[in-house]
Amino acid sequence: MAHPLTALNHRLGGIGYGGDYNPEQWPREVWREDVRLMREAGVNLVTVGVFSWSRIEPRPGVYDWELLDEVLDLLHAHGIAVDLATPTAAPPPWFAKLHPDALPVTASGTRLAHGSRQVFCPSGPAYAEAADALVTALATRYADHPAVALWHVHNEWGNHNALCYCDTSAAAFRVWLQERYATLDTLNSAWGTDFWSQRYGEWDEIDPPRDTTAFRNPGQELDYRRFSSDALLARHRAETALLKRLAPGIPVTTNVMGTLEKKTDAFAFAAECDLVSVDHYLTAADPEGHIDLALNADLARGMAGGAPWLLMEHSASAVNWQPVNVAKRPGELRRNSLTHLARGADGILFFQWRQSTAGAEKWHSAMLPHGGTDTRIWREVRALGAELAALAEVVGTRVRGEVALLFDWPTWWALELEARPSARLRYLDAVRDWYAALWSLNLTCDVLPPGADLTPYRAVVAPNLYLLSDQDAAGLDGYVRQGGHLAVGCFSGVVDTEDRVRPGGHPGALREVLGLRVDEYLPLRPGETARLDDGTLAHDWAERVEPRGCCAVLRFADAPGGGPAAGGPAVTRHPYGRGSARYVATRPSARTLRDLTRALAEEAGVRPVAAEGVEAVRRTGPQGSYLFLVNHTDDDVTVPVRGTGLLDAEVTASGALVPAGGVVVVREHE
Template sequence: MTHTPAHPPPVHPLTALSHKLGSIAYGGDYNPEQWPRHVWQEDVRLMREAGVNLVTVGVFAWSRIQPRPGTYDFGLLDEVLDLLHAHGIAVDLATATAAPPPWFTHLHPDARPVTASGTRLAHGSRQVFCPSHPAYAEAADALVTALAERYADHPALVLWHVHNEFGNHNALCYCDVSAAAFRTWLGERYTTLDTLNEVWGTDFWGQRYGDWDEIEPPRDTTAFRNPGQDLDFRRFSSDALLARHRAEAALLRRLAPGIPLTTNHLGTLEKKVDAHSFAAECDLVSLDHYLPAADPDGHIDLALNADLARGMAAGRPWLLMEHSTSAVNWQPVNVAKQPGQMRRNSLTHLARGADGVLFFQWRQSRAGAEKWHSAMLPHGGTDTRIWKEVRGLGADLAALGEVTGTRVAADVALLFDWHNWWALEMEARPSGPMRYLDTVRDWYEALWRLNITCDVVAPGADLTSYKAVVAPNLYLLSDEHADALTRYVRDGGHLAVGCFSGVVDAGDRIRLGGYPGALREVLGLRVDEYLPLRPGDTVSLSDGSTAGQWAERVEPRGCTPVLRFANGPDGGPAPGGPALTRHAYGAGTSWYVATRASGATLRELVLRLGEEAGLRPVADVPDGVEAVRRSGPDGSYLFLVNHGEVPAKVLVEGTGLLDATAGGSFTEIPAGGVAVVLETSAGPRS
């Protein structure tokens, strides 16, 4: 009998790109149109000196490429791409559609976006267009076609960069063109007005529609907007931008087959678009991340976003398209990164699955709105701390080239959903101070501080391979996703759910019969009443800890209370009632937290959840040391990031790839340093 070997799995586009580059992708946005030609020669020389092998070109170059309607000038791009290729630097070519030129808005003033209050925005920034306007679609598609036809076979081109940060500035347009497109979208979604009226609950406040033409976007009005209308307008707006991504992607795939494409997401920085839907349309996932300067623990936010990127990539490698070498230009106080922080940030992204580390931008601008945004080559040139660190990072990445293609394994999934984010933070909710990201970060931090790696995924992701699932908040939960979570626990999974979850369906309609609606059975409880707290008020729990912002009057229906609100006035509006519960359901267990618990309480919950689910930390490390493991067929790589102010020692067998002295039984990581150890034998994995 002849054995036919199975076909090897296809190589992921980012892994193939790494092989082509010979190492980890390293570089950033390159904007030569901002500089005279003699500077370009210095740029490529310094790029090679720093180890740069990939740059993004043309992101905001539409006005250069098409200086007038119907007239294209490719001279600058031709010269730049040839120059980069001659120096061994590959190109991620942008479609340039994120910055329509002045002639476009001059010819089509009605294509400028309109705010909810009716103000039509002026030209003078980027993304000045209505996503639904046919004139923009025609102009953008013509530009993409021209670019693809000219550069599909250029040897420097290795990746297409569709648009840039979809919806960052213009996600919600309330103009009449958007209104018409919204009505079309609603007709496709609901088919009949009776269905729409039922989902939106339009009999409340006499809003029942008798004709599709009566429906408008949720513009500014006298009182609260209809929440169903508001939620659907956000969905429509995200889908309108997604339609533009699909249109550009279709042109690129037809005219330049074989060149992968991506678009850069903003992760938790961007509330307005559902990045999960865009990720599903890309050949590889890319992310922009910028540290919140006001947060001294911003590295935890960084890890969260890296795990979100990996979740959107379904565990495959992803590309860090943008981050900063130091300060940015757009936060209220643009705090500069301390020495070594840029290296730590970059290698943490790498640890969590990135196979490329890129920045905005290569050379710091001398004019324009982002001239105070740091870059790889600062205003001060090569005689600067940042430049020295950029060169050092290039050497580090070259030493870590063998890591490309390996993956991060996680036994925990944390559920993150833009639709839920939109719904939770709309008008007229029980607690305005309850913010979605605050809750997500509380739960994520508990996992991070215990060095338990998680994938941050959408509620519709396949959860069967995870030992545990945590859902910080599921205020909005569709029937499909509720059923999936119930099956997950019944079949042996371990689920932990945060407060105010399971409350409404996909149309933002309350699930009747008692809270938490779709999750009553799997959690084994009923909530009689939600009890939001006044700003600044706290409640005490039976273990002596405190909680804030929220409480619930919980009635056990099979669950076991693990923690209670304290008896007496310190226990808040539900004294003595359950605050943390556990429920055996089918072959699995579920946990519920009926308040916004402290970090210590959530860490204790994760520890108990981990004991039952068989979770283990990545490595036994001191406090302040972040540990992440990437694994592949040829070995495991333990990344150790020391966020502390003193050196730390970790017991690990292996060879240090960044520090020649690391290896053997112990690896010492200096304060603020990073070690990467090729393990002799992998220790416990998350």
Template structure:
């Protein structure tokens, strides 16, 4: 399957719009009203069956398809396509009772109980057999149903159960380690087990990194993170293989969680999905949550290799799981949705269609709220549906980004293990700070894995790359020697893929590329700050840097290393390597990234006022400029030669009202989606 999005777009006739549909929560006489209102709202795709295992298989091996048969036929009759989910994220109560050892154990040995979702050990053979059986039965029955246009595998892999420490997990971990290392001598060498007398003489001596007396072996802990992610990935691949065998030609997706999920490697799951999907939810307490939204959209696009992706879930208003669940203001849901669309999504979906009356998520907003069609949210949902339909010509186009930001779950895991120089240096904090600086500069970036092909990017930004493999480090050297610009954040390049120090002085992986040596890492206490030579102050982290040919762009004016380099640039081959030896304050960080982007030739999509996003989606014959105003004031953007999608030509500067979104066509028209490039052209 080379063009899954093109085939899906043909079936839908436009951009995907809809949400999770859970008819089992409602009496059958409500279903007719649901499909009528879906049509009114412009819904063309719904996800069905996510948590329905106990309905589909009420007793072991006994299947009841009456509900699903009726619902799929009803949706198809009303022109609504279905993303049919495998219900394996919610094993039924009978399964947990019959197989109590399938329930996960914590690191302290506590066996968790049934009563929520994802109550299973990823390595449980009993779970694997039961999951494969329900997936096989589901796919066999509905492979040819005309409503089914996509398969939805599981739900939010690893959200609640990624790390299990039971005996089944221990046995699976040993097998994983044998496959990875081959011999115990290799494992002992790379884990550094001679420290604290941990050397292993038999595979059976190795357990998961359960709670113990002191610090756990970091190599073991890091590999357990990898193993746990791979155990869930094995289940994803198993379900996907069954679906592809029994229902060939129907694309497969799964809803990943982006930065909301630390415990699984999202890049690896994306590589085994036909269409990349994510869920994204705003953090209400964050006044700049729209920047985090953009970050996760760019991460989804990066995981998709630049191809269109699907926003599988977001909220129409408040969620139910934050300390204070603040509803979205008027127009905010539309602005959020169109921001995802601007950044490459070809589908805008919600959790869920009809707001629940009971259960843990009854206070989670939905497309059809408790108040029904009289509620404010319903008016916004129907208005957005009409607008999404009018944007159909945008689908299939791609976001053009000249900067790559390296995002790596392995570096995230390693940085935040025990016994680091400072527990206050947090991976996501650093990534978000650097991304926010690029967002402020208006520079669009793809968030990609360190092993991605970087050749097409003018600049590469690595905010936090504490761990980097020798192969990925060499690829970055090659990229810069060939004329690229790479900028690294503090504490980058320190350890290899096994959390061992790279040979020689710090930063071992990038010492030559950066033309410097870090003599010592100097984290700051909570109440400390250091003056920089530009007059700003930095907190959290500094480093004692010695130049080995680099040019100093900013210095520490006081603190532990007065006069020492804080920001450097080094010519390397035909390119340049830049380094920040501190957690820079926002103005200094913007200044650094602005200098890098200017020198590399990475320009914003358009010149816009502060608080306004400008993002471009394009195909060979046309492009579209999205202007998104996150401020409380109308703004004027000096653009000409563009038209609105309704064909009107804005007179003079384009005015973007407060909190509004304007989409401009920059050339050409289209009634059909752009066909994605062939794999061999990518």
């Protein structure tokens, strides 16, 4: 049976292409122009209804379907499929007036007001009742509409309201805790409540970790983040169940946000979807934003279990929500889109189709800008549509990495709570450092949670595993014993799943597999560095490492330049079972980390996809393989490759010429 996204692609006749369509913002005469221009641009899929609750249900229990009926009929008549959204991410004004207790409350006790989106408490029963009624009405009406090809549940779960501290949330938190711990003795032990006289004698004594005089209990904080993510996940499951019951046969998705959203565990949401879809936006201030784009694409593929996935949103040019919203350069829209395609996306959608003239997102770019069709963005959008149509043969092919990079939302939460050894040790910094090393070497990786099956991978990279369960630690141990090659970043294996320090010395659950003991963690001051014996400078962090079977690959230089761990091991390697485990006890330079990653890959027998110099990713399927080459430099680069160039690219005896800032796709020959 075909994957749901592949089946959708077959219905669309190729790669999905389009974006969010918000006809409620425009008069009817514009709709006709929209569908004509969509066809001109090659659009075959649009998301409709994301923020239309106040239009569909203008008064409680009173539904007005006229606009949506007409729009869906119009799109279907022009051969454009619809990803129909449940508009539950933006309750209308009447909901806030009727149910003021359903509005979210901050940790300081401020109840937030209506006037934006996601202004609701995830645990609120009034919200659940209103949302379920709306979803039921929507699904009942459009279950058999021929335009509807996909259900889009909510929008960016928890982007603005993941953490609510109201009394309703407090009561729901207590229920969640009773299900998790069963007894107060177990909870008190997990949270270490004998510290600071926090021991609980009754369940109703427990509140959310609201603002208080000093540091909050870290176990309580961590569990509140788990609870909050689960509360939103319960709402996602409720809407999904209604859609499955009332409109069976139509696949369901929701747009998760990858590394852009810390508060919800996107792996958990992805597991509840028929197909995985993601949003991704570049950080304008990051000159290497294309590496973060690749990381999030690989994370999307990891959430999809290696299957094709859908890019639900990205921007045609500038966004509206950063301090300085920089426009994309000519060709960057194409390069970004085809990079997502290269890394497993079988659909490329934007926010949004037509640029708004009012509201908070009127300065967010769109496929059809304020200036209309006589604009650079429109010309690039139309050209991209033609290219995607020409690449239809890649649909259903897959990217297969030989390296896994471990990514974990609970670890992210725990590492960055209060009262850690250093606030400068940040989770995404570690992930991006290690990913950049892999990316620069053209080593394709799958981004997976720690509990994933690692047997298909020759090498595994864990940038940080500060929080690690016994089960996942045993999985890593077994992986290395059986011949795998593991690299672990600093300050890992330290605490269990309740943020309790593991006894017996650091790095806790990883001592045996890494073959070492950490005597002391030695965070560096701002601006302080530690020189390594390869001549490079490390920063932010150092550890006093005692080998217990491992050998030093790199050392901190002798005093004074080597910092607080001068002369001691900075990078270690431990032969273990049939494999090996490396540990990096600092935050090294990009050059050092790249060299370490290359050595790991060579030992594991992992070869780069192509020669260094351009980003290279391969998609393979029963009919063959396709090599995507993306040039982020200002110079033309020739890559040795055999095959047939697509999109007017030429492949000669010397290889494929990839123009500066360009993308080349090659159907490879044996």
